Amino acid sequence: MKIIVCVKQVPDTKEIRIDPEKGTMIRKGVPSIINPDDRHALEYALSLKDQDSNTEVVVLSMGPKQAKNALIECLCMGADQAILLSDSAFSGADTWATANTLAAAVRKLMPFDLILCGQQAIDGDTAQVGPQLAERLAIPQVTYTRAIQLEDHAIVVERQMEDGYEVVKAALPALITATRKLNTPRYMNIRDIVKIHQMDDPVQIWDLNYLKLDPDQTGLKGSPTRVKRSFSPTPSSEVTFLTGSTEEMVSSLLDALKNLNLIGK
């Protein structure tokens, strides 16, 4: 079985600071991490490999050269092969162009049985790349996965809904997007850390040429999205926090509501 896991390197949003003047994220000095949902996607793939050593796990990422580090970490967790799609032509991609580029790489990796993505990236946050990738490849997709059962040439997936869950069966090859409920990701293994660091090039780099992609289909050029303006929303009303004991807070609340004529005096 061949499994492709799409992994995005993202800034650790726990450490994010916003430039007060430009209103944009300060990326400098912010540590980069594997997108948290993608760890759960990888863990599922690795758990299948634990059960069947013939399983091959390929991790795939599009990003700048430094995204190599995220892929090395995946290899140290037990992935077999890592591919970084990196080319100046890929930069500035929106989800459409990202999915195009990833799809071109997946076609080079055919045949495969399963593609796993995270549900969403903590920086872009759109949750679109997985579904778009499945559409490009014309394969079934199941999003918001919280549990998976593997069957012969099919998967049965529990989809997390707001008020319950759905059970969906899909034929393989298919794409699923993983939620944090799916599993607990493993740590890197010391044995793999040593082994991977002894290799000259543990991560393969694929560029535009190699993918034979039309430059108009990737990067900024291939992105129909135009960001018109980005801003931090200003709070539209004032908030007063009530403090004190429960009794005090309740009586202040009653007073406030009375003063606003929302309840009778």
Added chain:
Amino acid sequence: MEFSLNPTQMMIQQMARKFALNEVKPTAADTDETAVFPWENVKKMQRYGLMGMNMPVEVGGAGTDDISYVIAVEELSKVCATTGVILSAHNSLFCDPLLKFGTPEQQEHYLRPAASGKKLGAFALTEPNAGTDAASQVTRAVKVEKGYRLNGTKIFITNAGEADYYVIFAMTDASKGTRGISAFILEKGWEGFTFGRVEEKMGIHGSSTRELVFRDVFVPQENLLGQEGEGFKIAMVTLDGGRIGIAAQAVGIAQGALDETIAYIKQREQFKRPISQFQAVQFMIADMQTQTSAARLLTYQAADAKTRGLPYSDLAAMAKLFASETAGFVTNKAVQLHGGYGYTREYPVERMMRDAKITEIYEGTSEVQRMVISSHAIG
């Protein structure tokens, strides 16, 4: 000279730190309270390649250098000194002598399972009347057909009862003094080999410290480690390496206490301001930080020399002496800076202060380290 970690060491630090914070820290207080050997965490350490990490890949280890191993012991000991010493005893006191002195058969049979995290090891030298004076061994191994018959007791043995395999020392020829001591590999469960008294200790509560009892234990010839009479040398060489692990444990305890203290003084307010704003407090932190960093550098230096195959006996002794006394100093100040709260079990620094003390005692007391260091210096 390079004063930064290489990419492998950095990644091992990242892994060990995350593992320690997520898996070990949450259970550390409970391990101390219940004094139960933390098997669940040890199994995870086996799974992730920590147990036996600095053994070569050819014998089943992960093949790291000794600085990486020191980093792992340090990260674990920052949150739980018990877990740190379990790793140190296994890697340094059991695996290392098998790597250095074991036959290919012994390495296949005992080292591979230990280095690949399937079995746990221990090392037994100390006896009721042979502590610092380790040469006055009373445990006897008498030559019999196809092997030896062992009688005697060992005390204060780390991982005892929990470990599967033991490197033990016994007198094979009392007339030869230190040259009459030999080393053997024993397996838990062998007839006549039992475990006695469990020590109740000041600190490292979850670490097992127990008596070994040998009553006519038959040890096959192939389980003699090294040559007959080579035991004392094996013990001393092994302890040289073990001291690097204990130094790392001490650095970890000190750093852990320092981290807790810095967080505490920033939020504890007296006289309407955080106590971190008092210069007397700041200067104490400066001393704690400086000594901890110096201890770490000495420890890395000894580990680096060991990996490079250079002499490290005195370097290891200096690292262990300085790091263990630093752990004592820093944890004491950590409790001081926590005030009355620091003396309670509500905060981890109380446990850290109790845990720190042992690093000045086992694998050679501070007095022994000073003897080793001065004999190298004076000649």
